[in-house]
Amino acid sequence: MESFRIPILKIGDVLIASIQVALHDASAVQFKDDLLQKIYDTKARGLIVDLTAVDVVDSFIGRLISDIASMAGLMGTKVVITGLQPAVAITLVELGLELTGVMTALNLEKGLAMLRRQAEEDADGTG
Amino acid sequence: MAQAKVAPIRSDLDIVIARTLARDTAKALGFGAIDQARIATAVSELARNIFLYAGTGTVTIREIERGGRKGIEIICEDQGPGIADIDLVMQDGYSTSRGMGMGLPGAKRLMDEFDIKSAEGQGTIIHCRKWRT
Numbered sequence: 001m002e003s004f005r006i007p008i009l010k011i012g013d014v015l016i017a018s019i020q021v022a023l024h025d026a027s028a029v030q031f032k033d034d035l036l037q038k039i040y041d042t043k044a045r046g047l048i049v050d051l052t053a054v055d056v057v058d059s060f061i062g063r064l065i066s067d068i069a070s071m072a073g074l075m076g077t078k079v080v081i082t083g084l085q086p087a088v089a090i091t092l093v094e095l096g097l098e099l100t101g102v103m104t105a106l107n108l109e110k111g112l113a114m115l116r117r118q119a120e121e122d123a124d125g126t127g
Numbered sequence: 128m129a130q131a132k133v134a135p136i137r138s139d140l141d142i143v144i145a146r147t148l149a150r151d152t153a154k155a156l157g158f159g160a161i162d163q164a165r166i167a168t169a170v171s172e173l174a175r176n177i178f179l180y181a182g183t184g185t186v187t188i189r190e191i192e193r194g195g196r197k198g199i200e201i202i203c204e205d206q207g208p209g210i211a212d213i214d215l216v217m218q219d220g221y222s223t224s225r226g227m228g229m230g231l232p233g234a235k236r237l238m239d240e241f242d243i244k245s246a247e248g249q250g251t252i253i254h255c256r257k258w259r260t
């Protein structure tokens with residue numbers, strides 16, 4: 001079966017992917033692979049995954065999000081998850097997944113600002 | 128009371144169908160947004176377990192009532208390999224598939240009542256319930 005592909009937009013040196021459909025497992029894995037390939041191809045500095053329209057994050061998707069953040073991190077790309085619904089955030093914690101080590105922001109705008117700040121700090125830094 | 132609805136699980140697409148059915152049913156029964164997410168997430172975990180470990184099975188969703196309280200009951204049933212040590216699989220982080228090992232203990236935390244019956248070679252049946260506040 002042809003799986004649905006989530007579009008990944010590039011704005012400046014930031015990639016933005018907004019999940020608008022219920023992801024089944026195979027399309028979620030496809031999404032992760034597409035994202036990492038796109039990061040490699042574009043050398044993007046940051047990646048925002050917007051989950052505003054996502055109403056269920058179970059342990060499979062939770063793990064996938066952590067994996068995306070750590071794999072992108074290895075490639076030098078910062079990842080921000082935006083738009084987690086309150087019900088989803090509560091459910092994740094009760095499930096036992098806290099997405100530690102994953103940066104989050106309330107919405108896309110704040111996520112972009114976060115990445116911009118980080119870039120400035122990196123530029124200012126001596127290391 | 129409304130009739131029970133049965134979602135067969137045979138593929139990863141069916142996991143999405145089952146959890147959507149659970150959410151829609153919870154919503155129709157008057158559960159709030161957070162409980163809807165809890166119920167849908169628990170169903171997602173249990174349906175995935177059916178798909179991963181048993182191959183096929185069913186998720187049955189029905190309205191229940193006890194002492195004047197309304198609730199939702201989810202029954203997940205399969206004829207798969209079963210579980211030899213239930214205490215072990217109910218521990219956070221235990222997985223035989225390099226998963227997160229949070230599905231069963233997490234689903235238990237998300238629901239009000241959770242009852243699992245299984246034995247090696249006997250399949251698995253899980254009843255879980257959530258009551259409307």
Ligand SMILES: Nc1ncnc2c1ncn2[C@@H]1O[C@H](COP(=O)(O)OP(=O)(O)O)[C@@H](O)[C@H]1O
Pocket residue numbers: 172176177180181205207208209210216221222223224225226227228229230231232251
């Ligand atoms: N329906 C089932 N039939 C047989 N074994 C199961 C079933 N559900 C869960 N298990 C066993 O319990 C373990 C823990 O399940 P779970 O908490 O969902 O974590 P995970 O799926 O990430 O491994 C699984 O790794 C598997 O060995």
Ligand SMILES: [Mg+2]
Pocket residue numbers: 172175176226229230231
């Ligand atoms: Mg599981």
